[in-house]
Amino acid sequence: MLRKSWMMAKTEIRMVFKNKQVKGIPVFIIAMSVGFSIIFAWLGSISLFAIGPELEEFQMFYSLFMPAMMGIFITAIPVMLPVMIAADSIIGEKERRTIIPLLATPLTDAELLFGKMLTAMIPGIIVAYASFGLSVALVNGMMYFWAPSLIWIWPSLLATIQTLVMPILFSALAVGIMVIISSRVGKVYEAYQWGGSIIMPAMLVAFSLMLEGTGIDWIIFGFVTLILLVAVIGLFRLALNLFNRDKLITRL
Amino acid sequence: MDVPIEIKNLTKTFGDIVAVREVDLGVHRGEVFGFLGPNAAGKSTTVKVASTLLAPTHGTVEINGYDVLEEPEEVRAVIGLLPEDGADTHYDRLTAAENLEYFGRLYDVPKEKLENRIEELLEFLELADRRDNSPGTFSTGLKQKLSLARALVHDPPVVFLDEPTSNLDPIMSRKVRAFIQQMAEGSKQTYFMCTHLLSEAEHLCDRVGFISHGRLVEVGRPAELRRKFWTQRTFELQLAATGLTKAQSIIKSTGLVLSVQIENKRVVYVVEKAEQKNPEIVRALVEAGLAVVELRERIPSLEDVYLKVIGGDS
Numbered sequence: 001m002l003r004k005s006w007m008m009a010k011t012e013i014r015m016v017f018k019n020k021q022v023k024g025i026p027v028f029i030i031a032m033s034v035g036f037s038i039i040f041a042w043l044g045s046i047s048l049f050a051i052g053p054e055l056e057e058f059q060m061f062y063s064l065f066m067p068a069m070m071g072i073f074i075t076a077i078p079v080m081l082p083v084m085i086a087a088d089s090i091i092g093e094k095e096r097r098t099i100i101p102l103l104a105t106p107l108t109d110a111e112l113l114f115g116k117m118l119t120a121m122i123p124g125i126i127v128a129y130a131s132f133g134l135s136v137a138l139v140n141g142m143m144y145f146w147a148p149s150l151i152w153i154w155p156s157l158l159a160t161i162q163t164l165v166m167p168i169l170f171s172a173l174a175v176g177i178m179v180i181i182s183s184r185v186g187k188v189y190e191a192y193q194w195g196g197s198i199i200m201p202a203m204l205v206a207f208s209l210m211l212e213g214t215g216i217d218w219i220i221f222g223f224v225t226l227i228l229l230v231a232v233i234g235l236f237r238l239a240l241n242l243f244n245r246d247k248l249i250t251r252l
Numbered sequence: 253m254d255v256p257i258e259i260k261n262l263t264k265t266f267g268d269i270v271a272v273r274e275v276d277l278g279v280h281r282g283e284v285f286g287f288l289g290p291n292a293a294g295k296s297t298t299v300k301v302a303s304t305l306l307a308p309t310h311g312t313v314e315i316n317g318y319d320v321l322e323e324p325e326e327v328r329a330v331i332g333l334l335p336e337d338g339a340d341t342h343y344d345r346l347t348a349a350e351n352l353e354y355f356g357r358l359y360d361v362p363k364e365k366l367e368n369r370i371e372e373l374l375e376f377l378e379l380a381d382r383r384d385n386s387p388g389t390f391s392t393g394l395k396q397k398l399s400l401a402r403a404l405v406h407d408p409p410v411v412f413l414d415e416p417t418s419n420l421d422p423i424m425s426r427k428v429r430a431f432i433q434q435m436a437e438g439s440k441q442t443y444f445m446c447t448h449l450l451s452e453a454e455h456l457c458d459r460v461g462f463i464s465h466g467r468l469v470e471v472g473r474p475a476e477l478r479r480k481f482w483t484q485r486t487f488e489l490q491l492a493a494t495g496l497t498k499a500q501s502i503i504k505s506t507g508l509v510l511s512v513q514i515e516n517k518r519v520v521y522v523v524e525k526a527e528q529k530n531p532e533i534v535r536a537l538v539e540a541g542l543a544v545v546e547l548r549e550r551i552p553s554l555e556d557v558y559l560k561v562i563g564g565d566s
Contacts, residue, residue: 004358007357007358008358011346011350011354014345014346015343015345015346018345019345096341096344097337097340097341098341098342098343100305100335100341101333101335101338101341101355101399101402102358103304103305104303104304104305104328104331104333104335105328105355105358105359106325106326106328106329106358106359106360107325107328107358108325245304245305245306245307246305246306246307249300249305249306250266250306
């Protein structure tokens with residue numbers, strides 16, 4: 001199953017980035033992450049100069065503020081990309097009628113859906129990881145020169161794990177939602193609107209990072225991860241059950 | 253006999269609408285079969301069921317021995333499909349060659365064989381100079397040719413072509429027909445072709461089936477169908493010199509013909525059991541001193557047969 005899905009995903013990713021609406025998004029996401037990293041790091045360092053003596057309190061504040069803010073930009077915002085790719089790859093394929101010859105190939109339903117999932121997930125994950133990597137380098141690089149006492153306060157181990165895990169789960173969730181709504185939606189722009197619904201849970205996860213340092217942060221992360229994992233598996237199975245060539249072709 | 257397309261009692265409904273009704277049909281290996289009928293007769297629905305895109309409501313369809321419901325992946329592996337409006341089903345963000353490569357790989361064609369096959373098809377279809385262009389820049393005719401190439405890229409034993417020349421100008425239609433004919437000739441591939449262009453079916457198909465309101469009305473070789481529906485045959489008789497009126501009255505006086513008249517300097521008569529009666533008619537004319545230069549049957553076209561079989565219904 002993996003070989004064909006991977007081959008399909010490679011070709012589709014190439015196609016997706018020829019779409020004018022999609023190809024600017026990774027640059028936008030990375031630019032936003034990098035831009036806000038610089039702003040937050042700069043704010044942190046000038047605040048430290050202003051506060052001066054209460055260094056410990058500030059470090060604590062900073063260790064809470066940074067994960068929450070960066071979490072939004074590194075966990076939640078990159079979800080836009082898999083949503084847009086999944087909409088283009090699943091609903092767009094229907095809209096452009098290229099789905100007909102594709103459905104006539106020997107791909108199984110699972111291979112096809114997994115291929116679509118990889119198509120949406122891989123760029124989303126790469127962009128999220130690139131944003132994270134660049135932000136970590138920039139923030140800590142700036143701290144090295146401006147406020148060495150704040151260096152490596154962000155990212156914590158939890159923030160790192162969260163940034164590595166969440167894009168995978170949210171991307172998979174985006175694809176599952178797109179497959180399920182594909183039977184009801186005929187246009188890509190309608191799918192974008194539906195896909196927007198996935199940004200909200202991503203934001204909530206990002207805000208949950210504000211609890212970092214309270215002792216229940218790992219529990220919350222574990223709980224959220226488990227819920228998302230169950231949701232992803234459930235959605236994939238539901239999508240597989242709902243995926244019906246007959247209905248898809250009849251509604252074209 | 254080897255029957256790679258076997259349709260038994262196929263019915264397909266969409267809600268209350270019966271698109272295909274109790275169709276029984278077998279298409280033989282190496283045959284080019286034409287599925288003819290008016291719009292909404294059930295041609296495309298039959299192809300969609302046979303290519304696993306739609307599920308049958310009742311009945312069974314087996315392709316190369318595989319059941320479309322039980323073994324859909326196996327069925328899809330042995331078919332090539334040019335869908336209805338196939339010209340609009342290409343990936344415009346890939347080049348023509350990349351489109352073919354993508355599908356070839358989905359059909360598990362080995363890399364080297366695929367490269368050769370793509371070049372062969374692009375060359376054969378006169379698309380080689382456009383191989384690196386997006387299909388979005390192609391005319392409808394070129395897109396349709398690319399659809400054909402896509403349907404054949406994995407060299408499938410069974411090929412379904414749904415209106416392969418629709419929306420094409422006469423020159424491009426002729427080119428596409430020539431291509432299909434070249435591919436079909438001497439190959440063991442089975443072609444199942446939907447069309448409402450009767451001249452196309454007459455030109456390309458070994459056998460044809462007429463479908464109307466979802467029912468398969470007639471199946472046979474074009475010549476067989478003509479014989480079946482034209483028991484009364486029409487002949488044109490040309491004389492060496494004048495004497496058309498005399499010939500007309502002699503033929504009429506034999507009492508062997510149903511009607512006789514003069515058209516474009518020829519005597520035209522309609523007769524039943526022509527094999528028995530024609531020699532008698534010619535003998536009567538020769539005995540009357542008339543020189544018969546040519547006796548030619550006016551063969552009804554497949555269109556005439558079609559109109560006779562389902563013309564009223566369509």
